[in-house]
Amino acid sequence: MKKNTVISAFESLSSGIRLDVFRLLVKKGPEGMVAGAIATTLDVPPTNLSFHLKALTQARLLTVEQEGRFQRYRANISLMLDLIAYLTEECCSGHPEQCADMRAASKCSDAVLPPISPTQVKP
Amino acid sequence: MKKNTVISAFESLSSGIRLDVFRLLVKKGPEGMVAGAIATTLDVPPTNLSFHLKALTQARLLTVEQEGRFQRYRANISLMLDLIAYLTEECCSGHPEQCADMRAASKCSDAVLPPISPTQVKP
DNA sequence: ACAACAAATCAACCAATGTTGAAATAAAAC
DNA sequence: GTTTTATTTCAACATTGGTTGATTTGTTGT
Incomplete structure (x- = not known):
């Protein structure tokens, strides 16, 4: 696993909004959520949420899929587990x-x- | 678990130097390492390392114990596992x-x- | 084509973080 | 008690991140 991937991931998880977004999507599992629903649920202005969704996606913690005019986001559980393995390896x-x-x-x-x-x- | 604790911890792990320090100490386990040995091992200037050790310690990812004129640092494995639990809960x-x-x-x-x-x- | 809606980009501002050399503190050795 | 060694603090600078309103892109329904 590349160190830059790990740094980007933890950097993403070090913002309160992004942490809430990621955990919300971990909870949702394969179903995921569209951007507007995330904004409503967490009460974050859409512009600001878009900024954080982009950061999370670039860090590969989220995936995006277009559904008509909606964007559906899902947590990358696999990367999350890789991060855990990276932290705990050689314990x-x-x-x-x-x-x-x-x-x-x-x-x-x-x-x-x-x-x-x-x-x-x-x- | 308090959200601010989690944010501080991930914030700490989002720097290359701090990530290396933490993983090195996870590897060392209960033995830990003194500051100078960490600086030598990772080839980081002592002043800079001190800055990062302080950040990690304030985030509670490390503990410090004075040993004469040395400072021995150890990874807080318990907090690490709490972070994992926090990320994966309600998965x-x-x-x-x-x-x-x-x-x-x-x-x-x-x-x-x-x-x-x-x-x-x-x- | 056009109006309505979802979401992203842009530009501007404000705030926080990383790095370094020099100086300070504090314990050990002589 | 003076010197050496371990580590931290300080001040200065450069770099990077977060928030917001207005604008833009792209899609659906009429």
Whole structure:
């Protein structure tokens, strides 16, 4: 994974509006949302939203598809998971037991992050 | 989890130097590294590194501990995992099978992200 | 063709961030 | 106690990002 991709992605996620947009679309999943609906839901002026959608799309965190006069945006779940992998790779130099007691579980799904097993948590 | 914490964290990870520092310390685990060693390893001028270490620490992605005249920095693995949980929560509105075919595996450890099971991957 | 609508671009302004060398602080070694 | 070493703070500069209203592009329905 290219470092510039990662930097662009995190840069995109460091704005409150863009973070809200991305999480909203992660929640929506494959269905996605059209630009106007996002603007209404998050109460952001369309011009400003367009600016942030462009940034997110250029960072590849979103995809766009034209639907008539609407633009449908979807979260790039694959890139999101790549980012997670990039951050956590080589964690504790391959001795994961060292950070096992600092665990926190992702809510994405059990398919992605399973519940912590009893041997991994502190009493 | 507070949104400002998340924004600060991603803002911190959107600089090439800070991203390198954080990943280096994730790799080092509980051992951590002192500031000078980080500067040498990444070939960053001490003044500049200090600026970035301060940003990462204020964002709570790093912890500092004084050791004589050295400052030892460690990655806050717990916050990193909270960020992952924040990004992925409510993924596909609780229908994770919708994004299962977009999976990518984290390298952090099997304890954190297990290998993809055969039923979760596309042929 | 034309009016109505969705969304993006433009230009202007304001605010925040990254980098560097020199100076300051603070602990260790002599 | 003076010198050396580790790190941070400061001041200056250059660069980049965010917001807004007006304008433009492109699509649908009449």
